[in-house]
Amino acid sequence: MEDSLLFNSPGYPILSFIMLMPLIGALVCHVLRGNLALKIWGLIVTGLTALMSMPLYVLFDRTSARYQFAEVRAWIPALDLNYVVGVDGISVLLVLLTTLMMPLCVLCSWHFIRERLAEFIIVLLLMETAMIGVFVSLNTVLFYIFWEGMLVPMYLLIAVWGGPRKDYASIKFFLYTLVGSVFLLLALIVLYVQTDTFFIPELMSADLTFPLQMLIFIACAVAFVIKIPLYPFHTWLPAAHVEAPTAGSVILASLLLKMGCYGFLRLALPIAPEAAQFCAPVMIGLALVSIVFGGCLALAQTDIKRLIAYSSVAHMGFVTLGIFVFSTRGIKGALLEMINHGVITGALFIGVGMLYERTGSREIRNNSGLSMLMPVFVAFMALFGLAALGFPGTSGFVGEFLIMIAAFEQHQTVGLLLIPGVVLAAAYMLRLLQKLIWADCDGIYCLPVHAGDGFYVTVSDLSIREWCLMAVLAVPVLWVGLYPAPLLEIMSCSVDSLLQYLPHAP
Amino acid sequence: MPHAVVLFSPELTLAGMAVVFFAFSLTRSHPMLLQAVAMVFALMALITTTITYATEGVLFAGVYRVDAFSQTFKILISLGMLLVLWLGSGLRGVKRSVRPEYYFFFALSCLGLMMMCSATELLTILLSLEISSFAVYILIPLRFGVGQRAPLEAGIKYILFGLVATGITLYGMSYLFGLTGTTDLVAMMEVLPRPLSLQPLALIGLVMMLCGIFYKLALFPMHFWMPDIFVGAAHETTAFVATIPKIAATALLIRVVSLCGPSEQLTTMLAIMAVVSMTLGNLLALAQDDVKRLLAYSSIAHAGYLIIGVLCIEPFGLLSAMYYVYGYLWMSLACFFVIYNLSDDGRNIRFCDLRGLYKRSPIMAGVLVVGAIGLAGLPPTIGFTGKFMIFAAALKQQHYWLVSLAVFNVCISAFYYLRLVRAAYSNVEQETDYIELSAAAKLLGILIIIAIIVGGLLPQNFLSLARDGLAAIMP
Numbered sequence: 001m002e003d004s005l006l007f008n009s010p011g012y013p014i015l016s017f018i019m020l021m022p023l024i025g026a027l028v029c030h031v032l033r034g035n036l037a038l039k040i041w042g043l044i045v046t047g048l049t050a051l052m053s054m055p056l057y058v059l060f061d062r063t064s065a066r067y068q069f070a071e072v073r074a075w076i077p078a079l080d081l082n083y084v085v086g087v088d089g090i091s092v093l094l095v096l097l098t099t100l101m102m103p104l105c106v107l108c109s110w111h112f113i114r115e116r117l118a119e120f121i122i123v124l125l126l127m128e129t130a131m132i133g134v135f136v137s138l139n140t141v142l143f144y145i146f147w148e149g150m151l152v153p154m155y156l157l158i159a160v161w162g163g164p165r166k167d168y169a170s171i172k173f174f175l176y177t178l179v180g181s182v183f184l185l186l187a188l189i190v191l192y193v194q195t196d197t198f199f200i201p202e203l204m205s206a207d208l209t210f211p212l213q214m215l216i217f218i219a220c221a222v223a224f225v226i227k228i229p230l231y232p233f234h235t236w237l238p239a240a241h242v243e244a245p246t247a248g249s250v251i252l253a254s255l256l257l258k259m260g261c262y263g264f265l266r267l268a269l270p271i272a273p274e275a276a277q278f279c280a281p282v283m284i285g286l287a288l289v290s291i292v293f294g295g296c297l298a299l300a301q302t303d304i305k306r307l308i309a310y311s312s313v314a315h316m317g318f319v320t321l322g323i324f325v326f327s328t329r330g331i332k333g334a335l336l337e338m339i340n341h342g343v344i345t346g347a348l349f350i351g352v353g354m355l356y357e358r359t360g361s362r363e364i365r366n367n368s369g370l371s372m373l374m375p376v377f378v379a380f381m382a383l384f385g386l387a388a389l390g391f392p393g394t395s396g397f398v399g400e401f402l403i404m405i406a407a408f409e410q411h412q413t414v415g416l417l418l419i420p421g422v423v424l425a426a427a428y429m430l431r432l433l434q435k436l437i438w439a440d441c442d443g444i445y446c447l448p449v450h451a452g453d454g455f456y457v458t459v460s461d462l463s464i465r466e467w468c469l470m471a472v473l474a475v476p477v478l479w480v481g482l483y484p485a486p487l488l489e490i491m492s493c494s495v496d497s498l499l500q501y502l503p504h505a506p
Numbered sequence: 507m508p509h510a511v512v513l514f515s516p517e518l519t520l521a522g523m524a525v526v527f528f529a530f531s532l533t534r535s536h537p538m539l540l541q542a543v544a545m546v547f548a549l550m551a552l553i554t555t556t557i558t559y560a561t562e563g564v565l566f567a568g569v570y571r572v573d574a575f576s577q578t579f580k581i582l583i584s585l586g587m588l589l590v591l592w593l594g595s596g597l598r599g600v601k602r603s604v605r606p607e608y609y610f611f612f613a614l615s616c617l618g619l620m621m622m623c624s625a626t627e628l629l630t631i632l633l634s635l636e637i638s639s640f641a642v643y644i645l646i647p648l649r650f651g652v653g654q655r656a657p658l659e660a661g662i663k664y665i666l667f668g669l670v671a672t673g674i675t676l677y678g679m680s681y682l683f684g685l686t687g688t689t690d691l692v693a694m695m696e697v698l699p700r701p702l703s704l705q706p707l708a709l710i711g712l713v714m715m716l717c718g719i720f721y722k723l724a725l726f727p728m729h730f731w732m733p734d735i736f737v738g739a740a741h742e743t744t745a746f747v748a749t750i751p752k753i754a755a756t757a758l759l760i761r762v763v764s765l766c767g768p769s770e771q772l773t774t775m776l777a778i779m780a781v782v783s784m785t786l787g788n789l790l791a792l793a794q795d796d797v798k799r800l801l802a803y804s805s806i807a808h809a810g811y812l813i814i815g816v817l818c819i820e821p822f823g824l825l826s827a828m829y830y831v832y833g834y835l836w837m838s839l840a841c842f843f844v845i846y847n848l849s850d851d852g853r854n855i856r857f858c859d860l861r862g863l864y865k866r867s868p869i870m871a872g873v874l875v876v877g878a879i880g881l882a883g884l885p886p887t888i889g890f891t892g893k894f895m896i897f898a899a900a901l902k903q904q905h906y907w908l909v910s911l912a913v914f915n916v917c918i919s920a921f922y923y924l925r926l927v928r929a930a931y932s933n934v935e936q937e938t939d940y941i942e943l944s945a946a947a948k949l950l951g952i953l954i955i956i957a958i959i960v961g962g963l964l965p966q967n968f969l970s971l972a973r974d975g976l977a978a979i980m981p
Contacts, residue, residue, distance in 0.1 A: 075966075076964075076966050077966060078965070078966060078970060119864075141894070144885065145885035145886050145890070148885045148890070149884075149885055149886055152875070152879055152884065152927075155924075159927075159931055159932075160864075160931050167928065170928075171924060171928070175920065175921060175924075178920050179917050182913045185897075185913070189894070190901060192898060193898060193901045
């Protein structure tokens, strides 16, 4: 067991530390009084967690494919169950993405959440613990506990602080993901019964028969495809996004959607490689359909949040495609795209949240012609919008470009089929930007902003808090867009070792 | 062998409790005093069972076995008693003049249930089943504040169904006695041929005998009584009937099936009952508006999950069943905690009464959420760990279809448990009163939350206790 782990924690158990810090912070919330104190406390805890996670980036050994910063503790001896955590090049970036996005989630709800603030901060912190837990678990039971542990806080986030149709959206989210998860649970128990271990690296090297691999792959795939989500299991996503508060949308888009792809990379691919290869055409097909279908639907939306939600379906299609071409470039591109999508879509949702706080509407029609009123905001939105459509020089370009190269290398047709998806992305994003910046749908210059029933509101540009939020998110977009090498270097070894488990693609 | 009094001390404590409350029934006492005395006795029972945990012995000419297995379950029963008494503080749902009698019958019923854990002989089993049932026959109609009809109807139904179950049990026992000429379980199992299918009559007799246990567990097809009893009886009584008899019934069931050993026919039959119980319970629970009725159907479904662990008839499966029944005690009490404290006048609770609970009492909303996600089997709760172990045990025995159906049921059940959470966290338009809980109730609420979560994440202590207990009957 030990030979796949690298114990290079900096003197203290860093992974447990950043995982448990939000949980402890959540417990402290019960004794705090006053909204401002709670908000500041939430910011302190998430900020400290982000700061504490920095050593993961600095001390990460880029030449090793082993699981680093590992910890092993006896947990339930009666079941031979150990508490094992560790990160490799695949998960370390996702952990960092989580810890860095969470302070922004607190910041972006600074004014928006007014009631039940203590509970809100608690739910956010619980989410953070669960999400970090999923990324660092090296034990299937631990993985599943955190995986399901995300469900209830996210449900509450939508159901308590959501929009008008929160009941419908939250229960749909819950039931969809729960049904997926129980399949995952079955797969994990079957794996345990067959191999007598819960330890993920050991499961990877287990030699499973093809029918068993198929069983496990299909059960995992159901869970992950729903979580990603790919067509035709995507219907929960727009509903959940539209009703969720801004922080909920950001968590959902930036982090929760990554769980499915991460699950494929961590469990389904290495444990059931032959089955993964057998099913790859189906997965690639689903990914292509998601890209085109998501793009078309995004083009038809009038609600900005809904538009971004459908664009997420398309982007996650790109990620899935990158994973299932089984090449270094493809998987690296997919990982990079996961990070980029997390940052860009998070930023777009935060932007929509800012608009909604000002105008009370998320309709494109009611938010058009903003260039005179909110020049700074519009500039940021333009940057993130362009990044979302994969404009060269932004981070969106690098990920998509790598995935497209990989697709062309492996299957010419798949590469060609991707092109409409890229064109659609440009179409819906440029349409959105054009209307946000210049005019409403009839091309009439509309100023000031119309907020529905016959009254007008004036809108102010970004406050310092909001400016900081957007600026912080713009940094990685440009940085990764211009110089992605450090991130690619971190994932390099682990991706190569993952590919060794996989049979060579046809 | 330790002295018989030591071995029998938990039962003697409960008998003492019954005597004391018989004396109390002649006086008028303050409800809090009564509750305090009852809880002291429950605590003493807990202590005596813990002390006698490591002892082993046979009493009453071999019909009564005290070993680590029986004591494990007696610890659970005493713990359950303590919690149920703590939960029903002041017995608001019971008429003041009969409160001492209530505790009297409560003690007698628990005495019967404890005896069930140690009984190894047919007549002792029957006697303990009847002691526990007869006391509950009287407890059920003791309800105040909702009129006479529903409690009496519940009482009559429980008696009638109970008598039928007893009849079937006796009939089954007569077959077994006729076949083997002995009433001692161990001797009987030695005489019976293996596998049991060689002697179909033995199998039929065994299953009929188990009907009495299934009745206590509310397992299909002996589940009919549960919804009406839940709705008709007082909340305190319901909390008791829903949890503690299930513990004792599990003990007896595990003892009987472990003596039988693996048997394909028995497993198949239990599997069918488990599947029907789960599916029926979950589907009917979907349609309920009365929270207690919903819990009744969910209780039937949980009996089904529990049986999956039992039907594996190997140590890991039985261990998981023991853990599950322990978890069910906490999760079920979480729901009854909310019902009892929410219904200040003893009425039944509907979904609309739960609305806005998170504003009226955050602690109760928290307990309800934790209980509901535990019952739904989501981590990180005791319900998840229990289901995980049960499914793992069943998959080890290659019961793929059974586990698939159980997992399907988990999905169905999530919907109605989520309805509870949703109701508690939904907004209300009009301002409603804040519900002030007493310090003791708050403490219990926090204890329940901690037990459900910590018990689920760190089950090692209970598992090693239960494993030692199991080793006493399955070396």
